[in-house]
Amino acid sequence: MRIVQTLVPRWLQFWPLLILAGSSSLSGCRFGAADPAARGQEVFQTCVPCHNADGSGNPAVGAPNIAGMKSWYVEKQLEKFREGVRGMQFNDVEGLRMGPMAQSLESDDDVKAVARYVESLPPVRHAASLTGDAQAGQALFATCGACHGENGAGNPDLKAPRLAGVDDWYLATELRKFRSGVRGASPKDMEGRLMRPMARTLPNEDAIRNVVAYVETLKP
Amino acid sequence: MWERYITAASTYAHSIDHLFLLIAALVGFWLLVAEGMLFWLVFKFRARDGRPTQYITGEEPHLKRWISIPHFIIILCDVVIIVWAITVWYHIKQVMPPAEASVRVIGQQWAWSFQQPGPDGVFDTTDDIRTVGELHVVVDTTYQFELMSRDVVHSFAVPAFRLKQDALPGRVINGWFRPSRVGTYDIQCTQMCGIGHALMAGRIVVETPQQHAAWLLRNTSPASAAAATQDSALAAPGGDSSTIAEVRR
Numbered sequence: 001m002r003i004v005q006t007l008v009p010r011w012l013q014f015w016p017l018l019i020l021a022g023s024s025s026l027s028g029c030r031f032g033a034a035d036p037a038a039r040g041q042e043v044f045q046t047c048v049p050c051h052n053a054d055g056s057g058n059p060a061v062g063a064p065n066i067a068g069m070k071s072w073y074v075e076k077q078l079e080k081f082r083e084g085v086r087g088m089q090f091n092d093v094e095g096l097r098m099g100p101m102a103q104s105l106e107s108d109d110d111v112k113a114v115a116r117y118v119e120s121l122p123p124v125r126h127a128a129s130l131t132g133d134a135q136a137g138q139a140l141f142a143t144c145g146a147c148h149g150e151n152g153a154g155n156p157d158l159k160a161p162r163l164a165g166v167d168d169w170y171l172a173t174e175l176r177k178f179r180s181g182v183r184g185a186s187p188k189d190m191e192g193r194l195m196r197p198m199a200r201t202l203p204n205e206d207a208i209r210n211v212v213a214y215v216e217t218l219k220p
Numbered sequence: 221m222w223e224r225y226i227t228a229a230s231t232y233a234h235s236i237d238h239l240f241l242l243i244a245a246l247v248g249f250w251l252l253v254a255e256g257m258l259f260w261l262v263f264k265f266r267a268r269d270g271r272p273t274q275y276i277t278g279e280e281p282h283l284k285r286w287i288s289i290p291h292f293i294i295i296l297c298d299v300v301i302i303v304w305a306i307t308v309w310y311h312i313k314q315v316m317p318p319a320e321a322s323v324r325v326i327g328q329q330w331a332w333s334f335q336q337p338g339p340d341g342v343f344d345t346t347d348d349i350r351t352v353g354e355l356h357v358v359v360d361t362t363y364q365f366e367l368m369s370r371d372v373v374h375s376f377a378v379p380a381f382r383l384k385q386d387a388l389p390g391r392v393i394n395g396w397f398r399p400s401r402v403g404t405y406d407i408q409c410t411q412m413c414g415i416g417h418a419l420m421a422g423r424i425v426v427e428t429p430q431q432h433a434a435w436l437l438r439n440t441s442p443a444s445a446a447a448a449t450q451d452s453a454l455a456a457p458g459g460d461s462s463t464i465a466e467v468r469r
Binding site: 046049088089090093096097099100101103104 | 328329330331333335350351352353370371414415416419420
């Protein structure tokens with residue numbers, strides 16, 4: 001011990017304390033998982049407070065059911081939220097909530113990883129929460145079917161997401177937003193701008209409920 | 221003095237700074253006196269060989285005055301601080317100077333939105349200017365604001381203005397500010413409001429009247445107006461078609 005005191009400068013003799021302080025500081029750091037699947041699950045923890053751990057969503061905060069949603073669509077929407085193309089409209093309460101969350105994703109790799117993780121979640125079906133005339137809605141759905149497919153399965157080539165299996169309250173909310181310009185107003189939102197006039201073909205709230213009631217009958 | 225560290229960009233920023241300085245000076249002075257006295261007494265009456273400990277009850281007047289005199293002076297300092305603080309608070313929070321412009325500040329998880337009444341001076345009309353995350357104001361203009369929340373408790377804080385006011389759901393809170401320096405300043409929510417609280421930021425852009433007019437023109441230029449008209453044509457009645465400017469962060 002006397003040799004240490006002789007050879008080591010006095011200020012360095014506190015090295016046990018330095019190691020302790022350093023390790024304590026590092027214990028607070030978090031290092032991301034290297035494996036994309038594990039990373040996706042890790043990043044998804046940011047989504048859990050609103051979308052739930054199983055991705056089933058929470059209507060109370062306007063968070064849709066995203067369990068099993070196709071990764072290309074999740075990725076595309078996350079990019080839009082990150083760039084402010086979606087979710088930056090004055091009256092888009094849910095979008096304004098989602099925007100900062102998407103912007104908190106650290107990298108494009110994280111976006112891809114979390115999108116794949118969302119797709120890997122087992123789909124969750126919820127019972128219908130709105131009432132509407134599905135038969136009347138079937139005729140209205142002809143317009144939607146042109147892009148989203150007759151069975152509402154979606155079409156990645158047209159960037160049209162799957163509708164079958166999506167919660168009715170969410171579909172109705174988004175249709176209202178497209179109609180009023182709360183969603184799809186940005187010049188950079190190509191798909192949104194295409195969707196707006198389509199939503200405008202629904203003349204009123206009854207039409208929205210009817211078409212959504214028909215979508216509820218489609219098998220995902 | 222503080223401006224070296226944080227810009228003062230509103231007319232009442234200096235009043236707040238002076239109050240903080242007064243409190244820091246008075247409290248700091250008494251802290252130094254008390255700590256100095258403590259250590260001096262510890263040193264003076266340290267253990268010494270052959271010197272017995274004195275046992276005192278502290279009841280004699282010449283001992284009691286070491287407590288009572290500083291006590292009364294500190295109370296006097298407290299009164300100075302309280303009077304000064306109430307005066308500052310009264311002039312900022314209780315007196316509302318006549319408004320030269322108005323703005324509605326809306327907090328929600330996790331964004332700040334702003335609504336200005338446009339040329340007609342009336343809210344909720346077609347010429348309203350609505351922005352998200354960014355508020356453009358004119359320097360040397362007194363703004364009255366209506367602060368509200370769409371969901372939970374937030375706090376509208378603009379450090380450069382020395383402005384901080386809670387936003388409560390269900391209530392409209394009125395206040396004012398008068399920007400005194402051109403520049404861009406941070407807005408941050410300072411009330412824990414959920415997982416995205418730290419991301420609930422924005423900025424205030426203080427401009428000259430010419431800069432502000434140019435900004436308005438850019439956002440209501442013929443091209444923008446045409447786009448807005450097209451959007452309005454598409455929008456359903458009662459929708460979000462009244463927006464002139466939708467500025468993004």
